[in-house]
Amino acid sequence: MAEKPPSNSFDLKRRQLLKFAGATAAVGGLGLHALPASAEGTARVRDSDDGVLDVAIIGAGMAGLTAARDLHNAGCQSFVVLEARNRVGGRVLNHDLGGGQISEAGGQWIGPGQTAVADLARELQIDTFPTYYQGKTVVLGGEGRLEVDLHGTFGTDERIGAKLSELSKVVPSGAPWTSSRVAELDKLSVGEWLARQGIKPEDRSGWDTSLTLTGGVPPARMGLLHFLSMINSASCDYMKLDSIKDSAQGTRFVGGSQLLCTRMAEALGDKLRLACPVREIADWDRxxxxxxxxxxxxxxRRVIVAIHPALCNQVRFQPALPEGRAALQRAWPAHSPARKTAMVYKRPFWRDKGLNGHTVEVKGQVLWAWDNSPPNGEIGVINAFIVNAMVPSEPAAAQRVLAQIYARSLGDxxxxPIGYHDHDWGQADPWSITCVSAIPPGxxxxxxxxxxxxCGNLIWSGTETAEIWAGYMDGAVRSGHQGALQALASLRQA
Amino acid sequence: MKKKLLLVTGVVLVVLLALFGRDLLGLYRLQDYLDTTTQAYEAEGPWPQTADACLACHGKQGSSLHQRYPSLAGQPADYLKTQLHTFASGQRMNPNMQPLAMSLTEKQIFELSDYYARQPALDNHGFDPDPALRAQGGKLAAAGACMACHGEHLLGQGPFPRLAGQGADYLLAQLDAFAEGRRTDPSGSMQAISATLSPADRKALAHYLASLATAPK
Known part of the structure; x- marks a missing residue:
């Protein structure tokens, strides 16, 4: 790393302190609060003297807050978290339903193998509970209606799933471009591959929906290599990625996923600055x-950039970033701004009828609706991902349309409903732009x-950079740990 | 024998209908819907198609009920092609469209533009215009000579987009972008016209244009 020598002895001394902090972090394992109080105090005074922090973290989503938590636990006190919104959480957000109940408007599930976020939740004393799937799912299409027990799956053809699982073994989750079969696999879209498998017409809609939900785009524009890297994250088991029971949609957090972020933020005090968008990053090479x-x-001295790559395009970089990184940011797909809704009922009435509250529409307005009630079913909540352009933008009109669909699937x-919440991530504010990454072929x-x-002193973080479960909350947590480690290690070396 | 068999089948059907009538009918209708939609889809080519990726924001056959995401149905192919090219080059800014357009081949751009140009433009029923704003917008449209470029009924032609029945929030966002120089057009006319309009005027125009019929009598 191109670094100038320390400018004065003052600096040198505080670097030695940092070295100590870094060493403690590396050796101390869990006992990371080991920086002596006096040293901590010294570091703080020094910072206020020259006004230069050790680390600035951009973004108070799950990645940025995890990085901040790790820095704090390692004894580093000289950092700040800069968040553009006036709230923390990024792409995780709780709708407040009143009466102490919530429904998640953003990322909400964890599943098998997502150990980083699961561990974090345990440390923050946040419990989990299973997604409700017991009973029959309703499939709607035109005037048609079918009740079917899918046993905690989405009813995908598991024969095709198994083929994908097998293929995913040669596509490393953290670096799909290093796959031994990259040339052949990165040429294809998932759609081109599926078309060769002879998918029956009645199954096509299912693939369109599941790829849209999981990958952010239907199979036609989803890169096969990328999708395989996602399956690779799920222990090379398609069903652990794209199902409910024992899968990545199977487990929820009591109190909602945003609670992880608010808990982490509480510990930061004034090190967290809300409503503080970063407009320009200058001298990143100095x-x-x-x-x-x-x-x-x-x-x-170091900056952990814990925001979506597409958001980086809204920041001015002085000097310009190296061409490779700049090209990556420009090309990063950002056309998957999900619209997620929550319809609230007095109770989950559908459960009495043997229904699980899940609705799938074939070529309809609702991609997938599911029972998102709180752990004990105190109230009934139907969450849904909807086809944005097929539902009116005005929330009251959208509520009427969706209530009618649910009446057909669940009963009059x-x-x-006693409440309705509607979150269009593409319009709610400019600080997400998109949700999951619809990485195209090539x-x-x-x-x-x-x-x-x-790039210089910029460390790239955020779920998109994770080695495992990129794009998921678990990936965000992993990337936060990684960002903090990188920052501490490079400060120690300096 | 044949008669007997038919009779038995009939009896079985009646029994089944009595037991699972609603379910069977639902299943039959679902199958029927699948057949109809598959047939309509395959008229454009085999599954899957590039335009699948546009549906979420631009709607079924390019007609969006969402006032902020534009309808592409019935837009002139020339206009659509140019927009995809300018998104890809970064000349027209939109964080969602830019990377998507960059990932398309020339052939895909041609096919998408052709496809949406062929789809029927639908009226914007999802929008409830303010009558006063709509009337004011009508006067502004006449005074601004929108028809000179966008066609007699503002249905678009050549490089000029259809405005009639377009999403109200989308129209307003574009007028604002032109007025503030965030969107440009080759001749500079849209910037020049928009710059003379107050924010209230732009809103009135959006209400008028969004509520215009796409099949004028």
Whole structure:
């Protein structure tokens, strides 16, 4: 890393302190609060003297907050978290339903193998509970209606799933571009591959829906290599990625996923600055990076960029980023801004009828609706991913349309909701742009090598950079740990 | 024998209908819907198709009920092609469209533009215009000579988009972008016209254009 020598002895001394902090982090394992109080105090005074922080973290989503938590646990006190919104959580968000109940508007599930986020939740004393799937799912299409028990799955053809699982073994989750079969697999879309498998017309809609939900785009524009890397994350088992029971949609957090972020933020005190978007990152190739924010300039030796790659395009970089990284950001797909709704009922009435509250529409307005009630079913909540352009944008009109669909699938009780929440991630604010990454064919071959290498003192974090479960909350947590480690290690070496 | 068999089948059917009538009818209708939609889909080619990726925001056959995501149905192919090219080059800014357009081949751009140009433009029933704003917008449209470029009924032609029945929030966002220089057009006319309009005027125009019929009598 190109670093200038320390400018004065003052700096040298605080670097030695940091070295100690870093060493403690590396050796101490869990006992990371080991930085002596006096040293901590010294570090703080020093910072206020020269006004330069050790680390600035951009983004108070799950990745940025995890990084902050790790820095804090390692004894580093000289950092700040800059968040553009006036809330924490990024792409996780709780709708407050009143009466102490919530429904998740953003990322909400964890599943097998997502050990990083599961561990974090345990440390934060947040419990989990299973997604409700017992009973029959309703399939709607035109005037048609079918009740079917899918036993906690989406009813996908498991023969095709098994083929994908097998193929995924040669596509490393963290670096799909290094696959031994990259040339052949990255040329294809999932759709082109599926078309060769002779998918029956009645199954096509299911693949369109599941790829849209999991990958952010229907099979026609989803890169096969990328999709296989996602299956690889799920222990090379398609059913652990795209199902409910024993899968990545199978487990929820009591109190909602955003609770992980609010808990982590509580511990940060004034190190967290809300409503503080970063507009410019200057001198990232020099010893001290300058961040121009809406609340003035922040200077730091390392910057952990824990935001979506597409959001980086809205930041001015001075000097310009290396071409590889700049090209990656420009090309990063951002056309999957999900719209997620919550319809609230007095109770989950559908359960009495043997229904699980799940609705799948064939070529309809609802991609997938599911029972998102709280753990004990105190109230009934139907969450849904909807086809944005097929439902009116006005929430009251959208509520009427959806209530009628639910009446057809669950019964007339559905016509009397007690609440409705509607979150269109593409319109709610400019700070997400999109949800999951609909990586097209050829993307990883062209841009993969530029995903992770630091640029000067900029360390790239955020779920998209995770080695395992990229795009998921678990990936965000992993990338946060990684970002903090990278920052501490490079400060120690300096 | 044949008669007997038919009779038995009939009896079985009646029994089944009595037991599972609603379910059977539902299943039959679902199958019927699948057949009809598959047939309509395959008229454009085999599954899957590039346009599948556009549906979420631009709607079934390019007609969006969402006022902020534009309808592409009935847009002139020339206009659509140019927009995809300018998104890809970064000349027209939109964080969602830019990377998507960059990932398309020339052939895909041609096919998508052709497909949406062929789809029937539908009226914007999802929008409830304010009568006063709509009337004011009508006057502004006449004064601004929108028809000179966008066609007599504002249904678009050549490089000029259809405005009639377009999403109200989308129209307003574009007028604002032109006025503030965030969107440009080759001749500069849209910037020049929009710059003379107050924010209230732009809103009125959006209400008027969004509520215009796409099949004028």
């Amino acid at each position: 010893e001290v990076v300058r961040l121009v924010t809406d609340q003035g300039e922040v200077r730091a 009780e559905a016509l009397n 993307f990883w071959s062209q841009h993969g090598e530029s995903l992770r290498p630091a």
